[in-house]
Amino acid sequence: MRAVFPSGHFQPSTGLKAPWLQTFLAAAPFGYNRRHALMKPMDLELSANGVKLHAALSQSQGRGLVILIHGWEGHINAPYMIRTGQALYDAGYHVARLHLRDHGHTHHMNEGLFNGSMLDEHFEAVRQIAGKFPGLPAYLGGYSLGGNFALRIAAMISARDSKTRFPNLAGVFAISAPLDPYKSTAAMDEHKLLGLHLRKQWWRSLDKKDRLFPGYFRFKELRGEKSILRLTERLLQTHSDFQTLEDYFETYTLTDSFFKTIKVPAYLLTAIDDPIIPPEEYHRIKTRPGLEIEFTDHGGHVGFLNNLKFQCYYVERILQFIESLGDVTVSKKPQSVRRNKRGRQTKGSAKSRGNSKESVKRSIRKVRK
Numbered sequence: 001m002r003a004v005f006p007s008g009h010f011q012p013s014t015g016l017k018a019p020w021l022q023t024f025l026a027a028a029p030f031g032y033n034r035r036h037a038l039m040k041p042m043d044l045e046l047s048a049n050g051v052k053l054h055a056a057l058s059q060s061q062g063r064g065l066v067i068l069i070h071g072w073e074g075h076i077n078a079p080y081m082i083r084t085g086q087a088l089y090d091a092g093y094h095v096a097r098l099h100l101r102d103h104g105h106t107h108h109m110n111e112g113l114f115n116g117s118m119l120d121e122h123f124e125a126v127r128q129i130a131g132k133f134p135g136l137p138a139y140l141g142g143y144s145l146g147g148n149f150a151l152r153i154a155a156m157i158s159a160r161d162s163k164t165r166f167p168n169l170a171g172v173f174a175i176s177a178p179l180d181p182y183k184s185t186a187a188m189d190e191h192k193l194l195g196l197h198l199r200k201q202w203w204r205s206l207d208k209k210d211r212l213f214p215g216y217f218r219f220k221e222l223r224g225e226k227s228i229l230r231l232t233e234r235l236l237q238t239h240s241d242f243q244t245l246e247d248y249f250e251t252y253t254l255t256d257s258f259f260k261t262i263k264v265p266a267y268l269l270t271a272i273d274d275p276i277i278p279p280e281e282y283h284r285i286k287t288r289p290g291l292e293i294e295f296t297d298h299g300g301h302v303g304f305l306n307n308l309k310f311q312c313y314y315v316e317r318i319l320q321f322i323e324s325l326g327d328v329t330v331s332k333k334p335q336s337v338r339r340n341k342r343g344r345q346t347k348g349s350a351k352s353r354g355n356s357k358e359s360v361k362r363s364i365r366k367v368r369k
Contacts, residue, residue, distance in 0.1 A: 010296040010313045012306055019273035022303025023194070027074075031310025032082045038089050039082075041097070048124035052109040054099045055129055058085065061092035064137045064170070066322070067129055068097050069122075071144030071176075071302065073201040075104030080143055080175075080302055080312070087315045093322075094136070096129045098122070100146065107208045111216065113239045116145060116181060117251035123153045130166045137170035139322055143302050144276075147177030148252055151262065158263035171325050173267040175314045176274060176302045179281040182249040187276045188228045194275060199228060256285050267292045267321040269314055271299030292321075 016022060033039075041056035055067075056076050066088050070078050076097035085095045099106045100122065102114035130138040142150035154172035178184035188195045210217050218238055225231040233245045242248040259266070272279045272295055282293055294317065296304070304313040 010299065010304065010306075012298055012304075012313075013308065016305055016307070017298045019271070019275050019298070019300040019303070020193075022271075022273075022298065022300030022305055023275060024197075025305055025310075026080055026300070026302040027078060028310065029079055031079060031312065032086055036086050036089070038085045038095060044096070044129065046125040046128050048121040048128070051101065051112075051121040053101060053121065053125045054104070054106045054109065055125065056097045057129070057132075058089055058095045060089045060094055062094060062133075062136065063092035064139060064322070065094045065096065065130060065133045065168075066139045066141065067126055068095065069100065069140075069142035069146030069149050070097070070103065071142075071146050072100075072116075073103065073198065073205060074143070074146070075099065077104070078143075079310075080314075083310070083312055084141075084315050084318060087319060088322075091319060093139075094133060098125055098129070100149070102205060102209060107205070108212050111213055113209065113217070113235070115236070115240060115248070116148070117242075117248060119149070119152050119156065119252075122149055123156050126153050127157075127166050130168055134166075134168060136168060137325075138166070138168045139171045139173070139325075140169060141173040141175070141318065142177065143175045144177065145181075147174030147268075148179070148181070148254065150174055151177060151254060151258075151266070152252060154264060154266065155258060155261040158261055169264055171265045171267070171322065172262065173269075173318055173321055175269050175304075175318075176271070176277060176299075177254075177268065178277050179254040179285075180249075181252055182229075182245070183278065183281065184276050185229050185232060185249075187278070191275055195228060199226075199231070202228070202231070259285055259288070259291055262291075265290045265292075265321075265325055267294070267317070269294045269296070269299075269304070269317060271296050271301070271304070273298055274301045276301045 038058045041058045044055040044057055046053045046055060068081055068085060070076060070081050076099055081097055085097060088095050100114060101110055101118060126140060140150045140154060141147070150172055151174050154169065157166065157169050188198055206219050210219050222231060222234055225234065236242045236245065236248050268282065270277060270279065270282050279295060282295070285293060299313070306313055
């Protein structure tokens with residue numbers, strides 16, 4: 001079903017309605033507990049199709065597993081990841097935060113350069129994480145580009161045969177996910193302040209890659225580019241097998257027919273005032289059972305801040321979405337992880353504590369305060 005909510009459903013404080021403010025505050029380091037158990041995860045190094053990827057795993061009461069994927073030039077400790085992760089952990093869910101290739105502190109792990117088409121390696125990483133808890137329902141979600149990856153991985157899981165997919169995927173959610181990456185990239189260039197900010201972040205990442213693999217890349221000749229779209233095109237010409245920009249973006253453009261391939265419940269949240277993603281991208285998706293698309297008048301890009309306490313609407317809605325699916329029973333007994341004396345997590349056993357539904361309700365109440 002398509003759910004279109006009026007502005008009254010999500011009403012940020014009066015001074016927080018501007019889309020630019022919502023967008024830039026999304027990455028502000030507030031609205032979470034720096035001493036929370038989520039901040040001491042177990043590091044996972046995943047080998048996927050010859051590529052090494054990193055994830056952080058935090059075990060809670062074992063009601064289920066939620067795998068989160070950050071956005072472009074983000075990382076697993078981005079505030080939106082931590083806010084969501086802590087709420088899910090408090091509600092009783094194990095939380096895994098997956099790094100996309102060449103994001104965060106992972107540039108050294110692979111020689112090849114990241115691009116948005118690299119689905120297979122991230123699919124395999126998600127499958128390996130979920131495989132650690134075969135007896136638990138798994139939920140997959142992401143933000144911005146990470147949401148696009150999450151949706152494609154969910155579709156890929158549905159298409160795989162029983163030997164290569166994992167049967168415990170119970171739902172997928174995406175916050176501010178681009179469906180037409182060409183238009184989204186062009187929108188970054190149209191907004192000078194946002195484009196400048198994103199170009200600086202991207203160059204910081206490219207420079208780090210260049211230092212780690214000296215002589216392998218040819219980035220110096222690209223320094224004069226002032227367009228993210230044009231820089232993308234030139235990088236593809238020199239560091240990929242793609243012949244055209246159109247061929248590249250087609251690999252992760254999500255059309256109405258694409259959503260027919262997702263066989264688990266899906267929840268998408270987008271703001272009409274998102275400066276990067278025009279709402280028309282979502283209007284083209286037809287209503288069907290198991291698909292919920294929520295539009296809000298305000299929220300910017302991955303913002304959705306209720307107030308200056310940095311309590312976020314998407315955290316509440318993610319919890320409600322997962323809760324609406326109910327507890328999924330999977331036959332195999334899950335592996336577990338315990339903490340050692342230093343607070344790091346190690347393999348072992350853990351007991352569920354308290355009532356899981358009450359944990360979700362408490363987490364939602366925290367968000368609403």
